[in-house]
Amino acid sequence: MWLDVKGVGKRYGDKIVLDDLSFSLKIGDIACLLGSSGSGKTTALRAIAGFEHVDAGQICLGEQVVCDERTFVPAHERNVGMVFQDHALFPHLTVADNIAFGLSCSKVQKQQRVERLLDLIHLPQHAQSYPHELSGGQQQRVALARSLAPRPKLLLLDEPFSSLDVELRERLAREVREILKVEGVTALMVTHDQQEAFAMADVVGVMNHGRIEQWDAPYPLYHEPKTRYVADFIGQGVFMTGVAENETCIDLELGHYCGKEAHGFAAGQTLNVLIRPDDVIHDDQAEQTAVVKSKVFRGTDFIYTLILPSGQEVLAQVPSHHRHDVGEAIGIYLDLDHLIAFEK
Numbered sequence: 001m002w003l004d005v006k007g008v009g010k011r012y013g014d015k016i017v018l019d020d021l022s023f024s025l026k027i028g029d030i031a032c033l034l035g036s037s038g039s040g041k042t043t044a045l046r047a048i049a050g051f052e053h054v055d056a057g058q059i060c061l062g063e064q065v066v067c068d069e070r071t072f073v074p075a076h077e078r079n080v081g082m083v084f085q086d087h088a089l090f091p092h093l094t095v096a097d098n099i100a101f102g103l104s105c106s107k108v109q110k111q112q113r114v115e116r117l118l119d120l121i122h123l124p125q126h127a128q129s130y131p132h133e134l135s136g137g138q139q140q141r142v143a144l145a146r147s148l149a150p151r152p153k154l155l156l157l158d159e160p161f162s163s164l165d166v167e168l169r170e171r172l173a174r175e176v177r178e179i180l181k182v183e184g185v186t187a188l189m190v191t192h193d194q195q196e197a198f199a200m201a202d203v204v205g206v207m208n209h210g211r212i213e214q215w216d217a218p219y220p221l222y223h224e225p226k227t228r229y230v231a232d233f234i235g236q237g238v239f240m241t242g243v244a245e246n247e248t249c250i251d252l253e254l255g256h257y258c259g260k261e262a263h264g265f266a267a268g269q270t271l272n273v274l275i276r277p278d279d280v281i282h283d284d285q286a287e288q289t290a291v292v293k294s295k296v297f298r299g300t301d302f303i304y305t306l307i308l309p310s311g312q313e314v315l316a317q318v319p320s321h322h323r324h325d326v327g328e329a330i331g332i333y334l335d336l337d338h339l340i341a342f343e344k
């Protein structure tokens, strides 16, 4: 493993901030720690960078133990690059000089490396510009190139897009992912923004109270959350009451559903079943109806909040040409691909 975090613990006074934190990255992996404010993401990143001592566990970079109860390799000896939220470019240096700043090779090699990175970040025409002449997104790409220039063993990104507007964030996350893949860099980002994490990472660790709740690719995180916390935190959805009928099937107000695998609950047990907006399909011909309580128009679709006859609510993602008013009853049916249920 290229980065191995094993059983890391950290406290501030009585407060446990990292609690037996463990995960690992293979070379070339792009991972993301995703969690709400205070879940310990930045502390984890700072411990890996070498800005923070830990109280327990071990951190290895490649073959080297950089941190355990006997060892502490200081930040400047870890060969780890960092990209922060605020770009932190040198205002008095040109873009090319900013990128070359950390390079200690010959002038020709420096020039070649800077040219390659300028191409990679699609800013070759701005080599002689100053940071204030660039947009926020362009500045962040220069900051990325500067961190990549010395070919770090690992690149750490701390909420790198949070000062940018929402649309730019997702685009830049995809662009940065491509750049990191071309350079073959192993990277770890922290963010609280799920779209950003999904656009950027091969694998995402959902953090809660200093621990990883689930370490998985974006698709299973959304469709197969392993804990109730992850089911709640990732994506939209509601928990609907259901009753286990046998070891694979569940009775719900929206119908009878059998999963592909056993759900593991005893017959008769009352459960909370996760229903995503894309599991509820609107169809004028459907037998079951629900009343529109509220709606959010998102351009390509609506998210309708619907009330079922029992009073239970579900969300439905409906293409935007199906425009219905609040108070109207619309036909729906359930199309569940994965059965996610938790004990009520």
Ligand SMILES: Nc1ncnc2c1ncn2[C@@H]1O[C@H](COP(=O)(O)OP(=O)(O)OP(=O)(O)O)[C@@H](O)[C@H]1O
Residues within 6 Å of the ligand: 012, 017, 035, 036, 037, 038, 039, 040, 041, 042, 043, 044, 192
């Ligand atoms: N130097 C410090 N001294 C005391 N408490 C700290 C210190 N640094 C962080 N904490 C506490 O540790 C907890 C985790 O902080 P951390 O910054 O790692 O969380 P985070 O998930 O990155 O949150 P955010 O998204 O808000 O940055 C918080 O409760 C924070 O108040």
